[in-house]
Amino acid sequence: MQTVTAGNRVRNLFSILPALLAGALLRIWMLKHFFEVTGDSLIYGGIAKNLLLSGRYALTVGTGETYPTLIRLPGYPLFLAACFKLFGMENYASAAWVQIVMDLVACLLLADVARRVAPAELKRGAAYCTLWLAALCPFTAVYVANPLTEGPTIFTIALAMWCAVRFDERPGWWPALAFTFAVTYAALLRPDGALVPVAFAPVLLMALVRERRQEWIRKKAARIVPVCVLLAVMPFAAWTWRNWKTFQVFEPLAPRYATDPGEPTQAGWVSWVKTWCLDFVSTYQVYWNVPGDTLDPAKLPKRAFDNPAQYAETAAIANDYNNGGNVLTPELDARFAKLAQERYAAHPLGRHLLLPVARMLDMWVRPRVENLPIDLDWWVYSHHNAETRFSWFYVGLNALYLLVGIVGLWLRPRMWPWMLAYFVLRSLLLMTVEAPEARYTLECFPMLFVLGGVTLYRLTNVVLLSVLKLNASEGRD
Numbered sequence: 001m002q003t004v005t006a007g008n009r010v011r012n013l014f015s016i017l018p019a020l021l022a023g024a025l026l027r028i029w030m031l032k033h034f035f036e037v038t039g040d041s042l043i044y045g046g047i048a049k050n051l052l053l054s055g056r057y058a059l060t061v062g063t064g065e066t067y068p069t070l071i072r073l074p075g076y077p078l079f080l081a082a083c084f085k086l087f088g089m090e091n092y093a094s095a096a097w098v099q100i101v102m103d104l105v106a107c108l109l110l111a112d113v114a115r116r117v118a119p120a121e122l123k124r125g126a127a128y129c130t131l132w133l134a135a136l137c138p139f140t141a142v143y144v145a146n147p148l149t150e151g152p153t154i155f156t157i158a159l160a161m162w163c164a165v166r167f168d169e170r171p172g173w174w175p176a177l178a179f180t181f182a183v184t185y186a187a188l189l190r191p192d193g194a195l196v197p198v199a200f201a202p203v204l205l206m207a208l209v210r211e212r213r214q215e216w217i218r219k220k221a222a223r224i225v226p227v228c229v230l231l232a233v234m235p236f237a238a239w240t241w242r243n244w245k246t247f248q249v250f251e252p253l254a255p256r257y258a259t260d261p262g263e264p265t266q267a268g269w270v271s272w273v274k275t276w277c278l279d280f281v282s283t284y285q286v287y288w289n290v291p292g293d294t295l296d297p298a299k300l301p302k303r304a305f306d307n308p309a310q311y312a313e314t315a316a317i318a319n320d321y322n323n324g325g326n327v328l329t330p331e332l333d334a335r336f337a338k339l340a341q342e343r344y345a346a347h348p349l350g351r352h353l354l355l356p357v358a359r360m361l362d363m364w365v366r367p368r369v370e371n372l373p374i375d376l377d378w379w380v381y382s383h384h385n386a387e388t389r390f391s392w393f394y395v396g397l398n399a400l401y402l403l404v405g406i407v408g409l410w411l412r413p414r415m416w417p418w419m420l421a422y423f424v425l426r427s428l429l430l431m432t433v434e435a436p437e438a439r440y441t442l443e444c445f446p447m448l449f450v451l452g453g454v455t456l457y458r459l460t461n462v463v464l465l466s467v468l469k470l471n472a473s474e475g476r477d
Helices: 002-034 040-053 075-087 092-117 120-135 138-144 150-169 173-189 191-210 215-247 267-273 280-285 308-323 330-346 348-365 385-411 416-430 438-476
Strands: 058-060 066-068
Touching: 002 092, 002 120, 002 138, 040 058, 040 075, 075 092, 075 150, 075 173, 092 120, 092 138, 092 150, 092 438, 120 438, 138 150, 138 385, 138 438, 150 173, 150 191, 150 438, 173 191, 173 215, 191 215, 191 416, 267 330, 308 330, 330 348, 348 385, 348 416, 348 438, 385 416, 385 438, 416 438
Parallel strands: none
Antiparallel strands: 058 066
């Protein structure tokens, strides 16, 4: 028996190695061609450097002075600080290499999740399909190969799902503690990481309730639940206390608009943008430019104006902003707020509901080429034939992942309600975002990989059975 078991393990190892090798090559290729350190990476890296050099959770201005900040949660700065400590200061590439390893481990975890949740006749095949779907997904791979929070977040979600399904099979300390670590760190990486425990913690609680008749389960639950809750709360209690002590504000996560206390939030500008912003083009060309860069009315879509008078007022505000040194003063922000109120009053249903739904759908279905050297007007075939064809290929590939995920929900593998719950919660959250980016849906891909793996293997079986029946029928004839 031991010989057979050892043989099975060797065969399993050799069956997963091609997928892991292909996944590693894809991520290394992404690292070589699309690695960059800009924007958020520099913010996280700046905090990490100050943690190592001065022990302060702070950012550094151009003059070299540092100031405390709370605009980012500490999860990723701590991750970068560990990489800098081990591999050299400002060695952002080391973080990408670590993330590549973490993501390949996440692929294995998701494959095992698929094996455990799939129907009995699909378990082994669903695991392999999930592994290949996860390993060869270019949308997640390009982010894993960059120093951004998406890579570790995908890993923590995969770990949380794996621990939840293990606990559901047999409640115990180690899957509960590992789940607690995963969901806590997910929330320390990004505020929206808090959706992970909301969606998947019920799996653990229902497992305890299901087994409550067993005395040992009741005793174990009485210890596991409070310990895990305490461990999950402790980092956020420390973070909240630090923010209160430093800034005298209650902030258990991170500010909605990534501003430190006392900094303007540009609420009027944001409210006005929400009345018309629909896609990443507007996010890139307009929203990210203000304040600090020119606001060009010519780049605003027609839906940004209800009538000629509104266009004239918007142009006047833009002119005053541009002539004022690209500074969004409180007076200009108030004028944007007034415009927003007029537009909401004119079309309340469209701007409070339909437009947010459209933004959410745009984040789900648009081609995920924002990290690639492709023009924003990718759909204009006459401007760039190859880029347009590639973008439509990405549209189709993204649609494939979504389609197999949706079919996987219909097949209803174990834990499907909690995966659906995460999809719904995240989609509702994305409806509150004023500036859409396709990357905000990447956190749903671990579930799509699992559901898609179940779907693909079920379809393979259906096709194979159809072929066998056809051959048998021809043989009888």
